[in-house]
Structures are given as structure tokens and as C-alpha cells.
Amino acid sequence: MTPGAVTVVGRGPAGLFAATLLAAAGLSVHVVSSSSGTLPLWSGRFNFRDWDQGMVVDNPWDWWMEHGEQHFVGGTARARWRRLWSIWRAVGQQLGMDSAIPERNRWTVTPLGRRRPVFWTPPWELALDRAPVAVAVVGLEGLLDFEPELVADGFQGPGAVRTLRLPWPPDWHRGWNTVRWGAFLDTGSGADWLEQQLVRALGRGPAGELVVLPQVLGLSRTDVLHQRLERRLDRLVREVGLAPPGLGGMRLEARWTAWLLSSGVQMHHGRVRAIRDAGGITLTDGRPVGEGPVILATGGILGGGVCLSADGTGVDAIHRRLLGQLAEGDDPARALQWGLVLGDGGVAGRQTAGCDPDVHGDGGAVCLWTAAEAVDRVVPGLVDRLSRIGTVEVAVLDVSVRGPQTHKEAQRV
Amino acid sequence: MFDADDACLKCSLCVTACPVYREDPQFPGPKVLGPEWHRAALALPGLTAADHVDDCTFCQLCEAACPADVPVAHLIAHHKASQAKSPVVRLRDAVLARPHLMARAPGLAGLGGPPARWVGLSVETRRPRPQPLRWPAEPAATGARGIVALFVDCFTRAYDGGAAEAASRLLKAWGYAVRWVPRESRCCGAAAYAAGQPATARRIAAATAEDLGVNHGVQAIVTLNATCDGTLRDEWPRYFHQDVPAPVVPFAAFALAEAPPAFWDSLVASPSGLVFVHTTCRAKVSQGEGALLALARRAGADVVERLDVECCGAAGSYAFKAEHHGVAQRLGRRAAGQVGGRSGTLLVDSGTCALHLSQMTGLYAEHPARWLDQRRRGSEANLGRSTAARRT
Ligand SMILES: Cc1cc2nc3c(=O)[nH]c(=O)nc-3n(C[C@H](O)[C@H](O)[C@H](O)COP(=O)(O)OP(=O)(O)OC[C@H]3O[C@@H](n4cnc5c(N)ncnc54)[C@H](O)[C@@H]3O)c2cc1C
């Protein structure tokens, strides 16, 4: 029987994605969280699989075909991933971030000038298939996180690379971090300042030049500024993600949350104390919240979250309170595997054992996959049946099948 | 001082959530003003307050973002207490920290011209007009579904009595007997805490708790103001060391959970026009977001739009203070930009936010209880008309 309502604990990317799937299928959704998730620390990209034992993964589609078994993906990996990334593309479109799903990993450059693999990125973020013919790396005086000379190292190759540095804007002072820069560039005077400075500093430049900036292009008016700069400069403009907090993740979180709320999802703030037998949860202040089965997407890298022990109990990691117990008949050994069942719901996100997104570079993919698994446990077949996200139709991806690839074939880019 | 006051991991999530940090380039932000200042103050007793600490609106969005449960905003409130202020400003702040006394002389809020400037009140910010509560002749002893206490906060009591009356009519219609509490004009302590006077706040709250008059028979304390709601439910136990005698539930949540389906079905008959909904910062922190939107939709509003604004800048008496006028305006401008001159009704469960947002956007702002009650009466009138039309 399909429940009418579902409660999702956690508003990190896994929780928001689970809520998105459920809301898109017409269920009533309650999202409960005691704090921000990790999104405001991200640059905004969704990684698929970047590394395997220190080696770069070139084709994550193939990597998952080969290694899916250990993550219960098995032989269905490619079809499943195609479905999930198609849905993710539609979510991006609904949130005003239309970006294609690539056929293999691309690369970006870190603020230290290293190349690193990257999969899906929002339209403003740097992701390349090959070295550009010409690059202008533009730094901002006083923004120490982004030294253009260092970043330029990542582009060394056949193309021409030049570095520039814009002077301080009028109100600048030493304490400005990226959030402050973003807020400044959201204002009309900030946007005018950047445009004038870039026009003056870049001049005409070589044909096909790519302009690379640190990730500071506003918080709530990024699209307007980004398009304005590209038009005025007649060049592609891309941002490089900086050390956290990340404006890209903040933009994504703000758009995503606003859209979920407008779609009828209810957000509740508070720490979960217990999962109720009758459905939903109880908060530490005693409020009963939500209904139906519970999906735990409680992350954990920031110290919060839910600890799942081998005996199948879930414990609040800060206050050590018992939250719930594995469903009857569940093998406690599975508590350390993906898609664990707790009560009638499931577990999603990075807290699922076997996930280590910081080491594997698969944070986005882990959230998509595990949230979809958890949702399918609550409403069997939901993910395969979903045809639209908001007003956007889910168009199924056509990713060509390549031969199997072992990680030995992968090389450092 | 508090649990987890030294648990900061410096992740900066609080900074990403702070609305003032984005609008005020001088504001050092919650991490610096809260946990970092607190650590420094423990090491260096007598440390002077940081510049601009008073620009914090006490919206608590920083605290709600913190993954380590650090009481960021409350540490900042204690930090505010160490500021040096002129005697006139101290007097002004002492009065604004006691809205329950203001409510006994509501005309005071109209103070304008040079006297207002002299005490440091913003003469541009819209002030409330008195609209006192009319007490019912005699409270009903009991209702078919039990008794609820309606928490009549200082603002509602003095300036929006109609909201309490509307809520009472609705609660009665849903089968509840309603008690208005506290008996006298009393404050939950939120205003004093926000202004950096935690000790005063606790004294005010203790007097209110004593006078609350909520006995065992009461099923719930229904609140009309989002800030009082969070203060009673979350802050009284954790920061005021006060027990709350019954579950505290905001009006919108109570309505969604307890109003019978027949009530909602009866509402479709009256057109609503464009309805905007603003969930206040303090409601986001103590409850979350989505209940007001759900209420507007459930009540059959034609078009509902959510104001995409974290904190509107009113922040209780914050926008009334001359030195905060600029930040309050910048925070409210975002709402004005979104509304863009359209006309409609704005639902918001805080009187000061309603004032500020209506001034910023030109929308007609009202309490959800009033709006719901009007829809109920409008529907009854409409239905009456159509039955009459059928008869003729
Ligand atoms: C700094 C940083 C940057 C990263 N950048 C990227 C990137 O750019 N791209 C990428 O693909 N991956 C990235 N990752 C990987 C990322 O960590 C994970 O993939 C992702 O955070 C997993 O999200 P989640 O939803 O599982 O958990 P989280 O984002 O951690 O969310 C957990 C949620 O659960 C809530 N919660 C926990 N316990 C309770 C409770 N008891 N009651 C109520 N609520 C509770 C929390 O409040 C929070 O809302 C990054 C990680 C870090 C640390």
C-alpha cells in the first residue's frame, strides 16, 4: 500500500533529493532537520565517481558497471544511473540550472592549480573536455583563496594562458570572504563594478578565450550577472569553486528549498528524538512531526547525524538518544550496507556505510542513488515511474555503452 | 554558560545563514560575534564588546544552521550585554525591552518628531496604531473538544486585538473553549533577550510564568505570534529555566491539525485574490516553514506565493531603533523587489513584521487568524446569498 505521507530527516542533498522524488510523485512530504546540511559548503557540482584508490576514474558509468556489485547496484547499474541522472537533469532545469549530463568525467582546476575530475556542474562552474585555446584567469585583489598565477598552472597545455587581477572595489575591506563578495556582486553597483573592471582588464583578447573567475558571482542574482558578463565580454565565463563555504552550494540550496516549499513540502526545524510507531517522528521539544514512513538522510560529517549500530539501532550522534530499531526480520549485518531499512523507511546519503564521498569523489551520486533506493522502499517502483519534476519532463538520457574499463586503465589527468 | 557553547568547529555554516552578514558589510557575522568572542571573553574577562554586535537581529537563523548545536545567537545576546551605551539609549532600550508595559499605554508607540529622534527612535519606520483587545463578556466553561489557552502576547493585546478575537471565534467554532492567557499584559521575555538583556528577560519571563494561569485542564497553549511561540516552547526550557505547563502550538499548525474537514470545505466559496505568505525568521527556527503556505492553500486561496525572504528586518523593535533603520530597510527591500508593486494580501503571524513588510511592499498584511475568520464569514455570507437566490 502506498503511504500518503513520508517524513524525511535531513536537509542535505540526499534529504532534499528524496523529498523531491516523493513530492514529484504527489506524496505529502515533511522534511525535518536540526541544522543546515552540507550544501552551503559545496561548490555546487554533483560528482559521480572521481577516484579509485588514488587513481582518477575516467568513465564513471563504466566504473559503476564494474564495481556495482559491492554496492548492490549489480548488472542494472547503467540503466539505473541513466534514470537517476535524467531525473537530476530535470531537477536542475526546474531550478534554473540547465546543464547536460556528460558521457564521461570532465575536468576542472582547483584553487591550487591542480586538475581534478568533475561530472555534473551547474552552468556557471568550470568543467572542460579538453584544454581551451586561450584562458584568462582573473583574480580579485584581497581574495587570498584564489591566486590567478597558481590557478593558471592547471591550464598549462597548448593554449595561451594569461593572468589578471582586479583591484579592490570601493567598500572592500580585509574581512571580506566569498559570501561578502557574493552579496556585493548581487547589488547593482557590484555588478556594474565587475563588468567595467573586466571589460577594462581583458581588452579584446584572443578569439575563443575562456574567462575563469573565483566563485563569487552573486548569491541570488547569479544567472543575471553571469549572462550579462558573457554577453558583454563575448566570451564564456566560468567560476572555480573555492574553499568552503561555497556560493555554488548556497545557490543550489536556496533554489531547491524554495521550490520544494512552493511545491507543498513542509520543512520542520528541530532535532529528532524518536521515530514514532504510528509514523513520523518526535522532536526533542516533544512536538510530533510528520507522518508515514521515515527516511533518514542525516549525513554525519559535521558531527550530527544518526549512528547506525550493528545491532540495528539508530542513535542520535550528538545526544546519544535512541531513535529507532531495524524492522522486524532485517538482518542486522545489513545495517552496515547501503539502503538499510529502518522501520518502514530507509536510509539515504553519506551516512550509509561504504560511502566515503570525500575520498571517492562520488558525493552527488551517493545522494542520488541512496535517496532513490530509500524512496523505492517506501513506494516500490516510484523512481521508474516518475515522468516529471515540477513543470519539467524527465527526458531519458542516451549515454552510449562503452566497453568495460578497469581502474588500471584510468590515468591521472 | 550553555550546553555546547564551546563546541564550534568553525565550519561557517552559521555565516552562510546570516541575513545581516549579507546586507551589512561592517557586520562581523555570527561565528566571530558568537563562539569566537565567547572563547576570547572566557580567556580575557572584561573584554569589550565588538563593534556592530548590536546590529544582530537575533533572528537565530545562525543557530538553526549550526551542525554542532552551538547556541550562536544566544551567545551573541550575552555579548551584546557587555556594550557601553549612553543613558538615553539605555532608557530607550529598557522601555523597548518591556513591551508588556508599552502595551498598557499603547499610544506611546506613536512618539514622533524631535522627541523620537532624541531617544534614538527611527522616525521613518512605520509604528503600530492601538487596537486593543475587547475582552469577551464571560469565557465559556468548556467546549465539546476541550479547553485551549490562547496566548495573547503584548503586541496583539495592544495593537491587533482583532487577531485574538478572530482566533477565539475560530477555536470556538472548532469545538474548543478558549481561555485568554496571561491574565494581564505580560511578555514572554523575547524582546529583552533579543536586545542583549538576558537577566531582565528571565525576570520578565518568570513573572509571566507565574501569572500564566494555565491549569491541568488545558490541552494546548495556542500562540498568535511566531516569536512568542518559539520563546515559550524552545527557549523557556533551555535558556530561561522556565517550565511550560502545556504543549505550545502556533495558531496555523493548530488550525491545520484540529479544524474539522467540514470547516475547510466551507471556505471555498469566497475568492481570495493573490495571497503572499511570509514565514518569519523566528518561525523558521522554532517550527520550520510550510505551515502558513499549507493553511493558505487549504483555505482555498486562489494564488499563493511564498515571500523568499529569510528575515524581513523588523525583528521586534529592531527596526524602530534609528541606528538599525538602514539594515532593516535593506533586509526588507528583497521582499519589495519580489512583490514588485503587485497588490494582494500578505499573511504573517507577527505584528511587527506585518508593519514593516506592508511598509516595504505596499501589501495589505494581516494575521492568518483574521484572514481565516474573514474567509469563514465571507463564505457564510456567500452561501447565504446563493441559498437565498435558489429559494427565490
Ligand atoms: C566541505 C564539503 C564539500 C563537499 N562538496 C561536494 C561537492 O561539491 N560535490 C559533491 O558531489 N559532494 C561534495 N561533498 C560530499 C558530501 O559530503 C556528501 O556527499 C553529502 O554531504 C552527503 O549529504 P547528506 O545529505 O547525506 O548529508 P548532510 O548534507 O550532512 O545533511 C545531513 C542532514 O541531517 C540532519 N540531521 C542529522 N541528525 C539529525 C537529527 N537527529 N535530527 C534532525 N536532523 C538531523 C542535519 O541537520 C542535516 O540537515 C562535500 C563534502 C564536504 C564536507
Ligand code: SF4
Ligand atoms: S555553524 Fe556552529 S560550528 Fe559552524 S562555525 Fe558557526 S557556530 Fe561554529
Ligand code: SF4
Ligand atoms: S541571530 Fe540572525 S542576525 Fe544575529 S548573527 Fe545570527 S543569523 Fe545573524
